[in-house]
Amino acid sequence: VATTHFVVLGGGLVGGFIARQLAMGDNAAVTLIDRDQAALKRAAAAAPVSIRPADLRDPADVAEVVRQADIVVAALPGSLGFQTLAAVIEAGKHCVDISFLPEDARELDGAARRQGVTCLVDWGVMPGLGGMLAAHLAAQLDRAERLEIMVGGLPVVRRWPLEYSAPFSPRDVIEEYTRPARLRRGGRLGTRPALSDVELVDFPQVGTLEAFNTDGLRSLLHTLDVPDMVEKTLRYPGHAERIMLLKELGFFSEEQLELSGGRIAPIELTSRLLIDAWQIEHGTHEFTVMRVDLTGTEGNKPVRLRCDLLDRTDPKTGDFSMARTTGWPAILAARELADPASPLRATGIRFAENAAADAQFYQHVIDSLRAAGVSLEFSRTDLASQGNGR
Amino acid sequence: VATTHFVVLGGGLVGGFIARQLAMGDNAAVTLIDRDQAALKRAAAAAPVSIRPADLRDPADVAEVVRQADIVVAALPGSLGFQTLAAVIEAGKHCVDISFLPEDARELDGAARRQGVTCLVDWGVMPGLGGMLAAHLAAQLDRAERLEIMVGGLPVVRRWPLEYSAPFSPRDVIEEYTRPARLRRGGRLGTRPALSDVELVDFPQVGTLEAFNTDGLRSLLHTLDVPDMVEKTLRYPGHAERIMLLKELGFFSEEQLELSGGRIAPIELTSRLLIDAWQIEHGTHEFTVMRVDLTGTEGNKPVRLRCDLLDRTDPKTGDFSMARTTGWPAILAARELADPASPLRATGIRFAENAAADAQFYQHVIDSLRAAGVSLEFSRTDLASQGNGR
Numbered sequence: 001v002a003t004t005h006f007v008v009l010g011g012g013l014v015g016g017f018i019a020r021q022l023a024m025g026d027n028a029a030v031t032l033i034d035r036d037q038a039a040l041k042r043a044a045a046a047a048p049v050s051i052r053p054a055d056l057r058d059p060a061d062v063a064e065v066v067r068q069a070d071i072v073v074a075a076l077p078g079s080l081g082f083q084t085l086a087a088v089i090e091a092g093k094h095c096v097d098i099s100f101l102p103e104d105a106r107e108l109d110g111a112a113r114r115q116g117v118t119c120l121v122d123w124g125v126m127p128g129l130g131g132m133l134a135a136h137l138a139a140q141l142d143r144a145e146r147l148e149i150m151v152g153g154l155p156v157v158r159r160w161p162l163e164y165s166a167p168f169s170p171r172d173v174i175e176e177y178t179r180p181a182r183l184r185r186g187g188r189l190g191t192r193p194a195l196s197d198v199e200l201v202d203f204p205q206v207g208t209l210e211a212f213n214t215d216g217l218r219s220l221l222h223t224l225d226v227p228d229m230v231e232k233t234l235r236y237p238g239h240a241e242r243i244m245l246l247k248e249l250g251f252f253s254e255e256q257l258e259l260s261g262g263r264i265a266p267i268e269l270t271s272r273l274l275i276d277a278w279q280i281e282h283g284t285h286e287f288t289v290m291r292v293d294l295t296g297t298e299g300n301k302p303v304r305l306r307c308d309l310l311d312r313t314d315p316k317t318g319d320f321s322m323a324r325t326t327g328w329p330a331i332l333a334a335r336e337l338a339d340p341a342s343p344l345r346a347t348g349i350r351f352a353e354n355a356a357a358d359a360q361f362y363q364h365v366i367d368s369l370r371a372a373g374v375s376l377e378f379s380r381t382d383l384a385s386q387g388n389g390r
Numbered sequence: 391v392a393t394t395h396f397v398v399l400g401g402g403l404v405g406g407f408i409a410r411q412l413a414m415g416d417n418a419a420v421t422l423i424d425r426d427q428a429a430l431k432r433a434a435a436a437a438p439v440s441i442r443p444a445d446l447r448d449p450a451d452v453a454e455v456v457r458q459a460d461i462v463v464a465a466l467p468g469s470l471g472f473q474t475l476a477a478v479i480e481a482g483k484h485c486v487d488i489s490f491l492p493e494d495a496r497e498l499d500g501a502a503r504r505q506g507v508t509c510l511v512d513w514g515v516m517p518g519l520g521g522m523l524a525a526h527l528a529a530q531l532d533r534a535e536r537l538e539i540m541v542g543g544l545p546v547v548r549r550w551p552l553e554y555s556a557p558f559s560p561r562d563v564i565e566e567y568t569r570p571a572r573l574r575r576g577g578r579l580g581t582r583p584a585l586s587d588v589e590l591v592d593f594p595q596v597g598t599l600e601a602f603n604t605d606g607l608r609s610l611l612h613t614l615d616v617p618d619m620v621e622k623t624l625r626y627p628g629h630a631e632r633i634m635l636l637k638e639l640g641f642f643s644e645e646q647l648e649l650s651g652g653r654i655a656p657i658e659l660t661s662r663l664l665i666d667a668w669q670i671e672h673g674t675h676e677f678t679v680m681r682v683d684l685t686g687t688e689g690n691k692p693v694r695l696r697c698d699l700l701d702r703t704d705p706k707t708g709d710f711s712m713a714r715t716t717g718w719p720a721i722l723a724a725r726e727l728a729d730p731a732s733p734l735r736a737t738g739i740r741f742a743e744n745a746a747a748d749a750q751f752y753q754h755v756i757d758s759l760r761a762a763g764v765s766l767e768f769s770r771t772d773l774a775s776q777g778n779g780r
Contacts, residue, residue, distance in 0.1 A: 161635040242635055245551040250663040251641070257662055262652015269659055272647055273640040 004338040006030045007069035007093075009056055009084060011039035013167030013280070014098060014124075015075030017323040020047035021331045022073070028335075033065050056080060059087035066091050071334050074099050075327075077169040082108075089115055094337045094345075096330045098124040100172045102179070106219075109349040119349050120333050124326035126151040126231070126290060127218045128352045129309075132329070132365065133292045135224060135356035137305040141296040144226040150201065150211045151290040152234025153322035155280070162243070162277060163236040165284065167322050170274035174267065176233060177243050178252055181213035187227040195240045195247075197232075203289050205310060210237045219351040226294070234289060246270065280320065287312045288321040295383065302383040310375040321374075328372060332365050394728040396420045397459035397483075399446055399474060401429035403557030403670070404488060404514075405465030407713040410437035411721045412463070418725075423455050446470060449477035456481050461727050463720055464489050467559040472498075479505055484727045484735075486720045488514040490562045492569070496609075499739040509739050510723050514716035516541040516621070516680060517608045518742045519699075522719070522755065523682045525614060525746035527695040531686035534616040540591065540601050541680040542624025543712035545670070552633070552667060553626040555674065557712050560664035564657065566623060567633050568642055571603035577617040585630045585637075587622075593679050595700060600627045609741040616684070624679060636660065670710065677702045678711040685773065692773040701764040711764075718762060722755050 004027060008019040011034030023030040024047055031050040032043050040051035054065050056076065062084050066072050072088045072095040074081065081099030088095045089108055092115045097105070105121040112119045122128055130149045138144040155165045166173060180191040198212045216231035246252060251270045256263040280286065290309040295302065311321035329352060336344045343358045344350075356362050369376060394417060398409040401424030413420040414437055421440040422433050430441035444455050446466065452474050456462050462478050462485040464471065471489030478485045479498055482505045487495075495511040502509045512518055520539045528534040545555045556563060570581040588602045606621035636642060641660045646653040670676065680699040685692065701711035719742060726734045733748045734740075746752050759766060 161631075161638055241551075245632055245635065248551055249667050256651065257659065259652070259654055259658050259662065261646065261654045261658075262649070264649055264651045264654050264659060266659060266663065268649050268651075269647065269654060269656060272649065273656065277639050 001027050003027045003029050004335075005068055005070045006073060006334060007066050007071075008032045008073045008075065009062065009065070009088075010034060010075035010077075010099070011036060011043055011051075012075060012169075013320060013323045014326045015073075016043045017319055017327040018073055018075060018098075018331050018334075019043050019049045021327065022334060023047040023049045025335060031065075031069075056084060059083050062087040063091045066093050069093050071095065071337050073097075073330055073334050075330075078102055078172045078175060085119065085121065086111065089117060089119060092117060094118045095120070096123050096334045096337065097121040098128070098326055098330050100168070100175070102175060105349050113348045116347050118337060118345050118347055120330075120337070120344070120355075121349055121351065122218055123330050123333055123352050125288065125309075125329065126216055127220075129325070129329045129365070129369075130216075130231075130290055130292055131220050131223075131351060131353035132356045132362065133307045134220060134226075134294060135353035136362055137292065137294045137307065138224060138226060138296075139356065140298070140305060141294070141303070142298055144224075144294055144296040146228040146295045147220075147224065147226045148230050148232070148293045149216065149290070150232045150234050150293075151216070151288075152209065153288040153320075153325075154209075154234070154236060154286060156285040156287065158236055162239060164239060165278045165280040165286070167280050167320055169271075170278055171267070171271045173278070174252055174271065174274070176214045176216070178247065179215045181215045181231070182217060182221055183213070183231070184217075184221060184227060184229040189221060195244055198240050200237060201234070201291075203234075203291070203310075204308075206287065206289050208237060209234045209289070210240060212240045220353060223351060223353050226296075282318055284320070285313045286320055286322060288325045290325075304379075304381040304383055306379045306381070308375075308377045308379070311373070314373065324372065325369075325374060328369055328374070329365060332361075332368055336361060336364075391417050393417050393419050394725075395458055395460045396463060396724060397456050397461075398422045398463045398465065399452065399455070399478075400424060400465035400467075400489075401426060401433055401441075402465060402559075403710060403713045404716045405463075406433045407709055407717040408463055408465060408488075408721055408724075409433050409439045411717065412724060413437040413439045415725060421455075421459075446474060449473050452477040453481045456483050459483050461485065461724050463487075463724050465717075465720075468492055468562045468565060475509065475511065476501070479507055479509060482507060484508045485510070486513050486724045486727065487511040488518065488716055488720050490558070490565070492565060495739050503738045506737050508727060508735050508737055510720075510727070510734070510745075511739055511741065512608055513720050513723055513742050515678065515699075515712075515719065516606055517610075519715065519719045519755070519759075520606075520621075520680055520682055521610050521614075521741060521743035522746045522752065523697045524610060524616075524684060525743035526752055527682065527684045527697065528614060528616060528686075529746065530688075530695060531684070531693070532688055534614075534684055534686040536618040536685045537610075537614065537616045538620050538622070538683045539606065539680070540622045540624050540683075541606070541678075542599065543678040543710075543715075544599075544624070544626060544676060546675040546677065548626055552629060554629060555668045555670040555676070557670050557710055559661075560668055561657070561661045563668070564642055564661065564664070566604045566606070568637065569605045571605045571621070572607060572611055573603070573621070574607075574611060574617060574619040579611060585634055588630050590627060591624070593624075593681070593700075594698075596677065596679050598627060599624045599679070600630060602630045610743060613741060613743050616686075672708055674710070675703045676710055676712060678715045680715075694769075694771040694773055696769045696771070698767045698769070699764065704763065714762065715759075715764060718759055718764070719755060722751075722758055726751060726754075
């Protein structure tokens with residue numbers, strides 16, 4: 001059996017986790033790329049990962065570092081995602097991307113097809129696994145009516161005022177808090193402001209969280225035939241209002257202000273301050289919760305299908321659930337892509353929900369997540385006895 | 391009768407109001423100084439005020455513009471207050487200052503005495519009038535035990551999230567929100583964090599406000615012999631927590647951060663953003679509320695003496711209560727200073743509470759405020775029938 005060479009772009013908490021897991025698989029050689037030497041050293045100390053320092057802001061450098069790769073996995077800040085993806089495709093490499101890119105990756109579909117490469121994008125927990133679960137549930141119904149996906153990663157210990165910390169770039173999180181949330185209502189595409197429609201929802205073993213609109217449906221708006229679809233982010237109650245306060249006062253503005261020391265966009269300062277406020281230190285206990293809830297009909301019977309995911313910091317390794325649940329779908333897909341015979345190998349831009357139809361891969365994902373300690377509970381509720389199904 | 395020449399430094403909403411009122415008095419010539427031409431023109435359009443554009447950041451310019459003055463009134467941002475006051479004293483001019491200076495003005499007492507000038511500082515509503523009222527009330531008791539002064543200026547229409555606007559420099563307001571609040575407890579000096587000890591208090595015709603510790607006692611800590619003294623700022627409920635959020639996240643930090651466009655102290659950006667958020671436009675309805683509450687004993691009987699002040703935007707002129715209540719004590723004092731025989735003419739640094747002993751001037755202040763439409767209600771409550779007086 002030949003060795004597969006994986007190149008992982010981005011050695012943050014998620015990229016580092018992916019690199020380490022890939023390196024612990026059979027017949028795999030992994031190179032991790034980042035400009036932060038400390039991040040590289042941490043990964044190399046924990047698993048047989050080759051490391052290479054490189055600044056990936058220049059796409060020419062991306063082309064250079066992926067040259068020897070069989071499969072590329074990208075785990076970069078959203079701002080670098082699109083140009084990096086384009087460079088990887090141009091280099092003719094199959095890839096899995098979990099970067100939260102603000103652009104529409106489908107614009108690269110033509111290029112990927114021309115290059116004959118498979119490009120799996122938005123392949124984390126949500127977007128990613130949540131879409132795969134939604135597509136799987138939708139296939140069980142005769143008519144899917146309403147999809148609601150709620151997802152969040154949170155620290156167990158709540159520190160005032162934002163009660164949040166994350167292994168992601170604050171700028172990407174703020175991006176989620178500002179971009180209008182695209183959704184579907186009555187079959188039509190629409191938008192709601194980010195952070196709107198705040199509601200309180202109880203989760204078993206977690207407690208009461210608040211859910212608000214964010215722009216997380218992304219490709220599902222086009223790939224899934226469900227007339228009503230909404231995605232919400234979960235945080236501790238009060239978070240949305242505090243974020244709205246910062247937004248309302250102008251702290252998320254991209255417009256530069258002339259100050260005594262130079263020209264500054266408030267968003268840049270805010271991101272810098274939130275890096276400190278949201279810092280997630282090794283040893284922190286956190287959890288990731290996701291609910292995929294689909295209502296519709298089976299025959300003429302209204303039913304609710306639900307999948308509840310819950311994961312916590314790995315007590316042995318200290319790996320964060322946010323890194324684990326975001327990383328695992330990408331790790332499994334990257335390994336699968338190494339097999340030229342895999343159905344996942346269709347060329348072009350492909351989303352996680354496209355893979356739900358591949359029953360074997362889908363079941364492999366579910367089994368592997370459970371084996372890794374991620375709780376996934378599926379439930380079916382007959383709504384006929386409860387009224388009209390809402 | 392000779393004409394008194396008043397020079398008013400600072401043509402903001404308060405300085406402009408002071409200049410106009412002084413100009414409408416008898417035998418007065420008023421020159422208003424500011425670097426903002428628009429502010430000067432507004433004042434000159436409303437009253438016979440001479441105007442002179444000048445940037446007062448250089449104390450040499452201050453000396454120059456006050457040369458012809460008999461009496462100087464300073465209404466500048468706190469950051470310019472101390473150096474300006476020093477320059478005015480050096481120029482040998484009597485003055486009234488309402489700038490919220492962070493420094494201790496008593497350091498200039500020697501200089502003022504050497505120059506033989508009277509220097510009335512902290513001479514607004516609070517610090518200022520509140521201290522005068524407190525000293526007046528304290529003189530009525532055999533033993534004063536506890537003084538509490540609560541004061542705030544607020545817009546009638548509350549706009550989320552901070553529900554505040556003011557004719558003062560945001561940086562001076564943030565200064566109040568960050569400097570530890572000095573107070574007296576059991577006769578000893580102490581401090582509490584700014585924004586601490588939040589409580590809800592009802593005010594007639596106003597409703598429920600929140601009160602929290604700020605560093606407003608200032609000279610009262612030394613001039614008034616009351617063992618327990620506290621000063622609190624009044625805002626709409628929720629304000630303190632929202633401000634604490636900004637503080638906790640680092641937005642009030644003075645420490646410069648290296649960002650792409652230059653080196654920036656977060657406080658500078660925040661002040662800039664709050665200028666917009668706290669902008670108070672002409673025609674806005676606002677009010678100022680202050681309660682001076684003193685408990686103690688008369689003979690052996692426990693009593694509570696209270697003065698409640700309430701003022702609103704002048705419906706005819708549009709003058710804000712915050713400008714009116716801050717400006718009137720300074721206007722009355724400036725006019726009084728023009729009389730060489732006035733007891734107010736003692737040399738050195740003098741605070742508003744020092745003037746309470748001058749019964750004639752005190753009564754003149756009360757009568758003038760009422761004539762200007764400011765509501766002042768004094769009450770006395772016998773606490774013997776209610777327990778121990780607390």
